[in-house]
Amino acid sequence: MSSRYRRDGVLLAADWIDPATPAWPYTRPERSQEPTPPTPAGDHRWPRVLEALRRAGEQDGEQAAAWWAQYTVVGRSRGDVTAVAREVLAGIDAGDPAVLDGLPAFDVAGYDADRYRGQAPDDAPDWDDLSDADRASAIDAARDGFTTAVQDNVAARCAALLDDDIDTIG
Structure with missing residues (x-):
């Protein structure tokens, strides 16, 4: 979204x-x-650049979700992980801010020219050549990919944990 x-x-x-x-x-x-927001200098590549940034954000989000799961519901977690998984899954489904705030968040302050260059395709416009609106669009694309991937992956891991718990009982 x-x-x-x-x-x-x-x-x-x-x-x-x-x-x-x-x-x-x-x-x-x-x-x-x-x-409609203008693309950098009418550049026909801009939508492709934004899609690449979104995919890079998704990859970062998948890694963050794996880290979250390692410390929250598997491996190094403590306590009743099935209760945590149920609570997190219900919170994601309901859009509960208390649950969503506990998930890994995109680092907007850390998004700069270096991170943009690392995520954008080789033929993307230079960070310094982007307008403020285009920079905001780039950051939004990466953030949207990250946030979606975190929520989807955390939900999948919690659902898998609950499925495994049901399989061991039954």
Whole structure:
């Protein structure tokens, strides 16, 4: 899910909490009037660059989920891991902030030119040549890939653990 929809969803939730006070401080243009963000210098490669950044974010997210699982529900974890797995799986399904905040998070502050160069294709525009909006799009692509992969992989590991637990009982 893109960052824009996450932000709008949070603001929509704030509107539901107190409908008398709008959470969104700006008037929203109609969907058909919403401008599409320009690509760097009209570059036809930009969508491909964003997809590569998203895939790189997914790889990082898969590694982070494996680390999380090692210390939370397998290997070095302590206590009743099936209860933790059930709680985490239910929290991910419900979008519970208490559970989601406990999962590995994307390091926005650590995303810079070096990380961009390491993740972008060779023919991608230079970080210094990107506008602020394009840099934000690049970071959003990597963050979206990371966050999706973390949630999907953690959920899969918790579900597998619960399936294994049921198999050993039955």
